[in-house]
Amino acid sequence: MDLSIALVNWNNRDYLKQCLQSIEAARLPVVYEVVVADNGSTDGSLEMLAAHFPYVKVVQNGKNVGVARGNNECIRNSSGRFIWVLNNDTLVNRDSVVAMIEFLEDTPGAAAVGGCLLNPDGTLQYAFCSFPTLVEEFLIVSHIGKRLNPYFPSHMGTGSVAQEVDWISSASILVRRTAIESIGLVDEDYFIYSDETDWQYRLAKAGWKVYFLPNVTTIHFGGSSFKPGGKRFTLVYRGRMLFARKHYGIPYQFAQRLMFCVAAIARGLVWLLLCVLPRWRAIARKQVVSNFETLSLCVNLK
Numbered sequence: 001m002d003l004s005i006a007l008v009n010w011n012n013r014d015y016l017k018q019c020l021q022s023i024e025a026a027r028l029p030v031v032y033e034v035v036v037a038d039n040g041s042t043d044g045s046l047e048m049l050a051a052h053f054p055y056v057k058v059v060q061n062g063k064n065v066g067v068a069r070g071n072n073e074c075i076r077n078s079s080g081r082f083i084w085v086l087n088n089d090t091l092v093n094r095d096s097v098v099a100m101i102e103f104l105e106d107t108p109g110a111a112a113v114g115g116c117l118l119n120p121d122g123t124l125q126y127a128f129c130s131f132p133t134l135v136e137e138f139l140i141v142s143h144i145g146k147r148l149n150p151y152f153p154s155h156m157g158t159g160s161v162a163q164e165v166d167w168i169s170s171a172s173i174l175v176r177r178t179a180i181e182s183i184g185l186v187d188e189d190y191f192i193y194s195d196e197t198d199w200q201y202r203l204a205k206a207g208w209k210v211y212f213l214p215n216v217t218t219i220h221f222g223g224s225s226f227k228p229g230g231k232r233f234t235l236v237y238r239g240r241m242l243f244a245r246k247h248y249g250i251p252y253q254f255a256q257r258l259m260f261c262v263a264a265i266a267r268g269l270v271w272l273l274l275c276v277l278p279r280w281r282a283i284a285r286k287q288v289v290s291n292f293e294t295l296s297l298c299v300n301l302k
Contacts, residue, residue: 003032003101004080007088008070010039013048015089015221020053026094030101035078036088037061037070066191071170075185083180085196087171091219099216100174103162111179111208112200114168115216125220126154128165128212131201132240132248137256141263165212166204170196172218179208187246194239201247234294237264241301257298264294 005023009016016036023034034056038045040063049056059073071085082104086092100113107113117125130136136153139145145152155165173196183202186195200210237260244253268291274284 001033001078001080002030003028003082003084003097004074004078005032005034005084005086006071006074006078007034007036007086008039008067008074009036009041009045009088010064010070011041011043011045012088013041013043013045016045017048017052019086019088019090019092020056022091022093026092026097028094028097030098033057033078033080035059035074037073039064039066039070066188067170068186068190068192068195069188071195072185072188075180081177083175083177085170085173085175086218087220089221090172092172093217096216096218097174099213103211103213104174104176107162107209107211109207109209110176110211111203112168112173112175113162113211113213113216114173115213115218117169117171117220117222118217120219120221124151125222126151126169127214128163128168129154129197131166131197131204132243134252134255137240137259141259160214163212163214164209166210167197167200168210168212170199171220171222179203179206182206182208189242190239191235192239193236194243197239198243198246201243231290231293234290234297237294238297238301241297245301261295261298264291264298267291268295 007016007019020034034053036049036056037059039061046058046060049058057077059077061070061073075083082101084097084100096115100115103113104110114128116127119125130153136145139148140153183199183206186199190198203210241253241257241260244256268288271284271287271291274280275288277284
């Protein structure tokens with residue numbers, strides 16, 4: 001088996017269907033398999049897979065166990081030399097997949113490779129990121145980073161040749177199985193967010209390299225599993241705190257959590273004021289709860 005395509009799904013039937021259709025349309029010139037880890041979907045995803053894609057190997061987790069564990073279940077139940085970790089809200093193309101496979105085959109020291117993520121209209125989302133720093137943490141919580149760069153904390157990349165980078169989004173990343181075997185699977189303490197940062201940080205510590213290919217593109221709809229007013233930012237902060245706890249020292253963790261606490265209190269107060277406005281009330285209440293949960297995590301996350 002040359003390639004195993006790993007997809008985690010939770011109530012994303014329509015996106016999953018069009019992603020699988022794009023994989024079929026690509027007519028990949030390699031022997032590949034598709035493994036879907038379903039996290040207890042109730043929207044007919046399993047019935048859709050059985051009806052339209054009977055060849056897909058399905059791992060039923062029975063409940064939403066998160067992206068990290070879902071990806072691990074896919075990897076455990078796959079056999080390809082290369083694992084393509086892919087979000088289900090993506091559309092893929094043949095040339096980009098072939099380019100990633102050929103790059104890993106020609107670059108023995110490369111553990112993983114990815115490329116540009118594009119919005120459906122063809123505009124750039126982001127490409128790759130550096131490992132976290134306190135400056136980056138401040139620019140995130142203050143939203144200054146987004147004002148300086150709409151892709152922050154990601155980078156757009158330069159030139160037309162492969163670039164060695166710190167880490168690439170797991171929305172679309174091709175990973176060498178032998179590299180995974182050398183460092184282990186994704187840390188399942190992460191539910192979602194920063195799991196790929198941790199994974200690629202461990203690859204770097206083990207001497208492996210990660211590359212960005214500017215000619216590789218994947219259309220990514222993004223955020224399809226989250227509703228307005230949800231817990232997305234709480235989960236983002238949780239992931240970043242877990243990463244800092246695992247890899248950085250006490251001073252870094254203290255400074256990071258202090259910034260997150262201040263940001264959660266400030267945002268929570270703003271949303272609390274918006275609760276009095278009928279137009280904003282429903283979302284504002286959810287955001288107040290979300291920011292309270294972020295504040296609690298800053299104090300209690302061990």
